[in-house]
Amino acid sequence: MKITSSYQKLLTEVKQTQGKWASTLNSVLTSIKPIALGLGLSASMVSIGAQAELGYPEKEELKFGFIKLTDMAPIAIAYEKGYFEDEGLYVTIEAQANWKVLLDGVIDGRLDGAHMLAGQPIAATIGYGTEAHIITPFSMDLNGNAITVSNDVWAKMKPNIAKQADGKPVHPIKADALKPVVDSYTQAGKPFNMGMVFPVSTHNYELRYWLAAGGIHPGYYxxxxxxxxxxxxxxxxxxxxxxxxxxxTLEAGTIYGYCVGEPWNQQAVFKGIGVPVVTDYEIWKDNPEKVFGITAEFAEKYPNTTIRLTRALIRAAKWLDDNNNANRPEAVKILSQSNYVGADYDVIANSMTGTFEYEKGDKRSVPDFNVFFRHNATYPYYSDAIWYLTQMRRWGQIADDKPDTWYKDVAAKVYRPDIYAKAAKSLIADKLISAESFPNFETETGFKQPQTHFIDDIVYDGSKPNAYINSFAIGLKQGERL
Structure with missing residues (x-):
């Protein structure tokens, strides 16, 4: 149940007096606690000790933006489950037309924060495209994307793919199977067009990674x-x-394949117009996908608000993964609403509830297709940011060589585990989430161990970005410039 406007006004006025009248505040909050609980607020909303220690939000009325994808779920759940209200935040959520409009909205202050492509805060901070210092205290999810091709392209790929005993394709499907198809288009003088969602999107880099691993050059900037x-x-x-x-766009024949998040791969299956051939989980197991982005100025001006919104998002992410995804059917019902993703329940559920359908009828168990909390999914790792920077350099978006130290410095400007840790520790103190659910903040460095689960078997060590860049057969190397 949402807070009534009269009660919200009363609570706001009471909170504003805290600094001067602590004893009065205690008595007032104690007296209104039964009313608050009767109106559906959680006990944490009127918890005197936790609220006082954390500090009340400097800005309470907020507007957050998102794109209609299932991985915006933590924002929707934080709103629908009252986690924002628990933090004294009164949030409006608004779908945006595209990623550029969304980013511009955060930069110009029309939006206070947003569901962002992981590459957006990084690119903005280094001045690729629109320049602005954007930070993230919260990683929204792992995995969640796939690459889909048209039925015609799929028919041409199938002879190049090994089959299981039941006749279904062996996964993961590598771009090696696509290369003869692309070569045939080239020989016929036809461009092989593919779609991705934004130049600094995970989708762009994942699609490029998959293509290049199969010997198909995706082009330089x-x-x-x-x-x-x-x-x-x-x-x-x-x-x-x-x-x-x-x-x-695929159905119209303008593109022959694309990389996108859900539910738009499963939509192609349901419409019978295309076949998802590989998930990003198969390209890079447990890869970081979206982040929650705010300006550095917002975080500095409203530090309590920033910690509180991070708390709410962490709680939402945990709810999404609790009890082996037991809450996912309820989440799908919420996301299917037109004000969120607006796709059919069955289309969203096809991936959000632990399965993924490739070719029509070829539905397989993929419990980690969408991960929101487990595997430390919400922690903003420096090494995640550095991976995006290596791909920007590999494909020419970063034109010149940079020393390894530059990559770490940029990552530390954008990814803010310090804010995350404050939010997480306060949730632990409030007994809302156990300490075991988070990284060990005493020893955490922000760098994951070298990661081995890539489709081309190349190992990624975030502490050695230039060595990683030099390891690829296709792509700019150290010392090279277009």
């Missing part, structure tokens, strides 16, 4: 020469298509 197409030397031509438009 050369912003220092005024070329931001990303198609220099490309064998597959990648361009931007907004996520909800991916299936219709």
């Amino acid at each position: 050369a912003p220092h020469k005024g070329d931001t197409s990303g198609q220099i030397d490309a064998q597959a031509l990648l361009s931007v298509t907004p996520p909800p438009q991916m299936p219709s």
Whole structure:
């Protein structure tokens, strides 16, 4: 039950007096606690000790933006379950037309924060595209994307793919199976067009990674020469298509495949127009996907608000993964509402509830297709940020060499585990989440152990970005410049 406007006003006025009249506040909050509980507020909303120690939010009325994808779920759940209200935050949630509109809204203050592509805060901070200092105290999820191709392309790929005993394709499907198809288009003088959602999106880098691992060059950027197409030397031509438009663009034949988040891969299956061939979990197991982005100025001006919104999002993420995804059917029902994702329940449930359908009828168990809390999914790791920077450099978005120290310095400007730790420790103190659910904050460095689960078997060590960049057969190396 949502707070009534008269009670919200009363509570706001009471909170504003805390600094001057602590003893009065205690008595007032104690007296109104039964009313608060009767109105559906949680006990944590009127917890005197926790609220006083944490500090009340400097800004209470907030507007957050999102794109219609299932991985915006932590924001929707924090709102629907009252976690924002528990923190004294009165939030409006608004869908945005595309990622650029969303980013601009955060920069110009129309939005206080937003569901963002992991690459957006990084790119903005280093000045690639729109320049602004954006930070993230919260990683929204792991995995959640896939690469889909048209039925025609799939039919041409199938002869190149090994089969299981039951006749179904062996997964993961590598881009090696696509290369002869792309080569045939090239020989016929036809461009092989594919879609991704934004130049600094995970989808762009995952699609490029998969293609390059199969010997297909996805093209370079050369912003220092005024070329931001990303198609220099490309064998597959990648361009931007907004996520909800991916299936219709594929159906129209404008593109032959795409990389996008859910539910827009499963939508292609339901419509019978395409086949998802590989998930990002298979390209890079437990890869970071979206983040919650705010300006550095917002975090500095409203530190208590920043910690409190992070608390609410952490609680929402945990709820989404609790009891082996037991809450996912309820989450799918919420997300299917038109004000959130607005896709059919069955389409969203196809991936959100622990399965994923590739070819029609080929539904497989993928319990970690969407991860919101387990595996420390919400922690903003420096090494995650550095991976994105290595891919920006690999494909020319960063034109010149940078020393290893530069990568760490940029990561530390954008990813803010210090804010996350304050929020998490306060949740532990309030007995809302156990300490075992989080990293060990006394020993955590912000760097994951070298990661081995990539489709090309190349190991990623975030502490050695230049060595990693040099390990790829396709892509710019150290010392190279277009």
